[in-house]
Structure formats: C-alpha cells, structure tokens
Amino acid sequence: MKGSTRISMLAAGVALATQGIAEDGMKEADTRHYVAPMFHVLQLDDDRDLSDDGLGGGLIYGRQLSDHWWWETEGAGYTMETGNNAGTDYYQYSLTTGLAYAFGDRRGFTPFVVGQIGGIHNDVVPDDDDGISLHANVGLGAVSGPLFDSGLKLRAEARYMYDDFDGITGTASEDEGGFNDWRFSVGLELPLGRTKTVEVEKIVYETREVEKVVEVTAADSDGDGIPDNRDKCPNTIAGGKVDGDGCLLTNQTITFNNIGFELDSAKITATSRPALERLVKGLKSQTNFNVEIAGHTDSTGSAEYNENLSDRRANAVREYLIEQGISAERLSAQGYGEVVPVASNETASGRAMNRRVEFRVSEQ
Known part of the structure; x- marks a missing residue:
C-alpha cells in the first residue's frame, strides 16, 4: 500500500509539471512535445548486496527547445528483490529533469544522448533508513520514425544511474557513499502535437484596452498560393x-x-x-x-x-x-x-x- 500511494503522488507531480510546461509552451513558436511510457530493467551495483536485478516503469515528458535540443522530465518507480522471503523488497521513486541532444530532427529514426539530475526516494528496511537522495543519470538511446498516422514511435535507451543514497545498513555504500547502477529501457513515444503562434498587440485609447489578435501568415515567395x-x-x-x-x-x-x-x-x-x-x-x-x-x-x-x-x-x-x-x-x-x-x-x-x-x- 505504501508503494502504491507514493507512485500515485509521483504521477500527480509529473502531471502538474507537464501542465505548467504545456501552458508556458503556448508562448513559443512551432514547438513539438511528447510523452513516453517506459519499461525499465535495472542492473544493480554489487555493493547493494541484493539477490536480483530490479524492474520498473516510468513516464517521460519531452519538449523541443531548438532544432536538436530537447528538455525531458521523467518520473519513475522501481522494485528491487531482496531475496528475503520473510521480509519485503526495496522500492525507489525518482523524479529527474535534464536535456537530450538528438542527432536528427526526430521525424525518422534518430539517435540521441540524454542527461538528467533530480531526486530519488529509497524505501528500504528498516524504515528508519528511508530517505531522499541525489540522483543523476546519463545515457544513449534512439527513437524510430512514426509507426502509424498518430505518430506513435518506438524508443529504446541505456543509462548509467548514480544514486547518492547511503542509508542501507550493512552495505559498502555506508563507507563509500552512493551506488552505480545501469538501466535498460524500451517504450513508446506519443507526440502531443505542436503549439500555435499567436501575436497579441495591446492598443490603449483613453480608458479602454483592446486586444488585437494577429494571425501570422506563412510567406509565399512565388505567389502560387502554396506557403x-x-x-x-x-x-x-x-x-x-x-x-x-x-x-x-x-x-x-x-x-x-x-x-x-x-x-x-x-x-x-x-x-x-x-x-x-x-x-x-x-x-x-x-x-x-x-x-x-x-x-x-x-x-x-x-x-x-x-x-x-x-x-x-x-x-x-x-x-x-x-x-x-x-x-x-x-x-x-x-x-x-x-x-x-x-x-x-x-x-x-x-x-x-x-x-x-x-x-x-x-x-x-
């Protein structure tokens, strides 16, 4: 129940951040953005002294900043097997943000590099060791071209994950500080469309204020009727x-x-x-x-x-x-x-x- 509550809170936080970004994006010109639900497999640091690797999922929101640069924010949750049948597994919940550089225009198959930083909450045993710590990651990935008219794409990536958590009693991290994990992910990327450019001019006359909306018309240099x-x-x-x-x-x-x-x-x-x-x-x-x-x-x-x-x-x-x-x-x-x-x-x-x-x- 504890894990489900935290996942719900994390999803709500990501949704609010996404809404704020989308509203701000209406001020930009011709901006593309997308969401990407992902499935994750963790290859854990040996110092965690756990019996198996971890599994998890997440949701990425991406927004175009320029021709090749994109801003991505991700909320994710993971389960890590302890191998203790009488106990409980460990859980992680992260929220990170950062930049991705695409080696192309993302309209066809496009490789990219990505780096993010944020926080991660480790839910471990005993509960007194629970805590939020610094979390950073960097990796390589690629996105396919559109598979359907909706623009749905496939996405795959691999990232190095650093977790500055040192609260687990009996692990090497108590002395050295932090863990170094690897994450391998596959998922889908769904475009959300493009924002619309609107110029607003305010004209003040005496005590009245009037808003005049001017639609920006695309240039037609040869006059053939096609922009x-x-x-x-x-x-x-x-x-x-x-x-x-x-x-x-x-x-x-x-x-x-x-x-x-x-x-x-x-x-x-x-x-x-x-x-x-x-x-x-x-x-x-x-x-x-x-x-x-x-x-x-x-x-x-x-x-x-x-x-x-x-x-x-x-x-x-x-x-x-x-x-x-x-x-x-x-x-x-x-x-x-x-x-x-x-x-x-x-x-x-x-x-x-x-x-x-x-x-x-x-x-x-």
Missing part, C-alpha cells in the same frame, strides 16, 4: 496552375503579355528581362515538363508576314532561354500569327492582348 514551408517547387512560373505541393501542372497554357519586342522585329525589349528571368528560374526549379513557346500577333499587316514575325519572336524567346542554361530538348517554338486571337482586333486594347507569347506546358 513556402509546404512548397516543393519554388519559383513556379508566374500565372501557372499548380498542385497541392506547389508544382506546375502539365497540359495547360500560360499567357505572357509582358514579353515585348521592338516594332516589326524579333528583338526582345529590355523591359522584358525581369519576366524572362522569372521564367528561367521556374524552368530550372521544376524539370519534369516540356514547353512549346507559341508566338501570336494582331491582324495588322498580311497574314503571311504576321505568321513569319510570330515564328521569329517565339524562336527568339527559345534561344534566350537556352542561353540561360535551359535544355534545348525541353523547348520548341511555333508562330501562329493572327489566326488565334483572344480579343477583338478592332480596338487598340484588343490588339495589345493579341500580341502575346504563350507557354504550352506538356509532360515529358
């Missing part, structure tokens, strides 16, 4: 339709009215360079598609002249892209002249819309 932290294809071609990963979809036509040429010429204007540089970045960022560069004109002039002019302009864009390092095998060029208008040639604005370059994207 940078989820965009697998940065620098997408402007105006193109993309999938959920931010990658350009094939079998679509992208129209450019900002690629211009000198009058009655295939020479690209200087003002068109920014648009062309963006195209180069997009083609280099994603290489799993081909492009037909289609040139179009308005109806000014003869149809034959316009077809020839649009063909020269389309090829001028193709040659520019090749000069910038885009594979010629991915690019083709075709002039369509005035035969595919998108607006009326009767107005100046309509003719301006018809003078355009199109990218017709297709699978390789």
Whole structure:
C-alpha cells in the first residue's frame, strides 16, 4: 500500500509539471512535445548486496527547445528483490529533469544522448533508513520514425544511474557513499502535437484596452498560393496552375503579355528581362515538363508576314532561354500569327492582348 500511494503522488507531480510546461509552451513558436511510457530493467551495483536485478516503469515528458535540443522530465518507480522471503523488497521513486541532444530532427529514426539530475526516494528496511537522495543519470538511446498516422514511435535507451543514497545498513555504500547502477529501457513515444503562434498587440485609447489578435501568415515567395514551408517547387512560373505541393501542372497554357519586342522585329525589349528571368528560374526549379513557346500577333499587316514575325519572336524567346542554361530538348517554338486571337482586333486594347507569347506546358 505504501508503494502504491507514493507512485500515485509521483504521477500527480509529473502531471502538474507537464501542465505548467504545456501552458508556458503556448508562448513559443512551432514547438513539438511528447510523452513516453517506459519499461525499465535495472542492473544493480554489487555493493547493494541484493539477490536480483530490479524492474520498473516510468513516464517521460519531452519538449523541443531548438532544432536538436530537447528538455525531458521523467518520473519513475522501481522494485528491487531482496531475496528475503520473510521480509519485503526495496522500492525507489525518482523524479529527474535534464536535456537530450538528438542527432536528427526526430521525424525518422534518430539517435540521441540524454542527461538528467533530480531526486530519488529509497524505501528500504528498516524504515528508519528511508530517505531522499541525489540522483543523476546519463545515457544513449534512439527513437524510430512514426509507426502509424498518430505518430506513435518506438524508443529504446541505456543509462548509467548514480544514486547518492547511503542509508542501507550493512552495505559498502555506508563507507563509500552512493551506488552505480545501469538501466535498460524500451517504450513508446506519443507526440502531443505542436503549439500555435499567436501575436497579441495591446492598443490603449483613453480608458479602454483592446486586444488585437494577429494571425501570422506563412510567406509565399512565388505567389502560387502554396506557403513556402509546404512548397516543393519554388519559383513556379508566374500565372501557372499548380498542385497541392506547389508544382506546375502539365497540359495547360500560360499567357505572357509582358514579353515585348521592338516594332516589326524579333528583338526582345529590355523591359522584358525581369519576366524572362522569372521564367528561367521556374524552368530550372521544376524539370519534369516540356514547353512549346507559341508566338501570336494582331491582324495588322498580311497574314503571311504576321505568321513569319510570330515564328521569329517565339524562336527568339527559345534561344534566350537556352542561353540561360535551359535544355534545348525541353523547348520548341511555333508562330501562329493572327489566326488565334483572344480579343477583338478592332480596338487598340484588343490588339495589345493579341500580341502575346504563350507557354504550352506538356509532360515529358
């Protein structure tokens, strides 16, 4: 009964500490945390003069501090066989906290080192020798990648355990002080999720106080509607339709009215360079598609002249892209002249819309 009461008190203490840490974590940005129930086997110091090794269990709470550093707090309880059938076994109850360094991001298989310090209560015979002493441990371990959609992982570790207890009558520790044990553990690690970043701005006007909550919006550098932290294809071609990963979809036509040429010429204007540089970045960022560069004109002039002019302009864009390092095998060029208008040639604005370059994207 005594052991059960102390385990309950220990579990309550760990739960309160965990709750306080979680509330404080709401002030952090993008923090991960987890709990890990563990099964322990103790290889005891020979100086304890006990008949067998110990068994126990514990609960670990971990919280991310940076990319590789984690803070862990553990509550644990152990039973140590005395071999005395007429007596009782020894019990230990510990609460420790410390740091773990992960050799990775803990999203897949990740080794780690850990070190903790705290206190341990030794419940021995006679009761007068019971006491709380300094307890420290250090060890190596590893955690697996997620096994299920819940993120459940396997965890295994080995630790050197130092117990500064010297109250057991008749043991070597009475003179030397402390015991040196080893602990081998397996268990499960269950993620608790991530905290949410919220900025709160207080505005004071006369005698009133107003709280304004500002949601932090993730950046979208290429303007394709997919935040940078989820965009697998940065620098997408402007105006193109993309999938959920931010990658350009094939079998679509992208129209450019900002690629211009000198009058009655295939020479690209200087003002068109920014648009062309963006195209180069997009083609280099994603290489799993081909492009037909289609040139179009308005109806000014003869149809034959316009077809020839649009063909020269389309090829001028193709040659520019090749000069910038885009594979010629991915690019083709075709002039369509005035035969595919998108607006009326009767107005100046309509003719301006018809003078355009199109990218017709297709699978390789």
